[in-house]
Amino acid sequence: MEHFNTASAEDLEQTLLSCLRSPRWAGRVAEHRPYPNLDSLLAAADEAAYDLTWADLIEALATESLPPLPPDTYSAAHTALSAAHAAYEARFGHVFVICLDGVAPAEVLDRILEAIRSRLTNDPEEERAVTADELRRLARGRLLTALKGAGNCAINH
Known part of the structure; x- marks a missing residue:
């Protein structure tokens, strides 16, 4: 979590947008940093995805x-x-x-x-x-993959 919590805004935006191409979702997840643990990050990512409008989802679908x-x-x-x-x-x-x-x-x-x-x-x-x-499930899975790729040893899913 340390890498996620301390990443630059630009790096974090790129990582989050690679999980779900929704600037609104990425912004919501990023603005709640720091996260104390993986579960809180995943809960925030899920909540941000549940709050997306259909227009936000269409924007994300355009790149899927x-x-x-x-x-x-x-x-x-x-x-x-x-x-x-x-x-x-x-x-x-x-x-x-x-x-x-x-x-x-x-x-x-x-x-x-x-x-x-x-x-x-x-x-x-x-x-x-x-x-x-x-889309929420895809974003969650991609976020887990991104965190594993960042060398986060706390993830054992």
């Missing part, structure tokens, strides 16, 4: 992309995923996001396709809530 498929994925799967994603974007007007933390590489394709197909049945308001939750 589908998660990469394992390198040995067959071409028909790429075609199926592209078609499902196009249907999703046509219905909801934004990229499909999903947090795949903890999903085995061999299960990624099935999980993505299953989620897109399932979420295509959501009404727009319901999908907004699901999308916001997936």
Whole structure:
């Protein structure tokens, strides 16, 4: 936590924006430094994500992309995923996001396709809530990864 708490404002902004491309979220997380421990940082990051407006989320979604498929994925799967994603974007007007933390590489394709197909049945308001939750989960996972990358030995997730 020391590295996070003492990082320059510019470095911290870059780190936070790499987790979620929302200046409002990054600003909220940064302004509450110093954090006494990882749990308080993650709680603040979650709270800041819950407080984002749909406009903030659309801004963050603009830089998101589908998660990469394992390198040995067959071409028909790429075609199926592209078609499902196009249907999703046509219905909801934004990229499909999903947090795949903890999903085995061999299960990624099935999980993505299953989620897109399932979420295509959501009404727009319901999908907004699901999308916001997936972005929050992505930001949290990326923040943990960024902290590990900074040499934070306190993180053992």
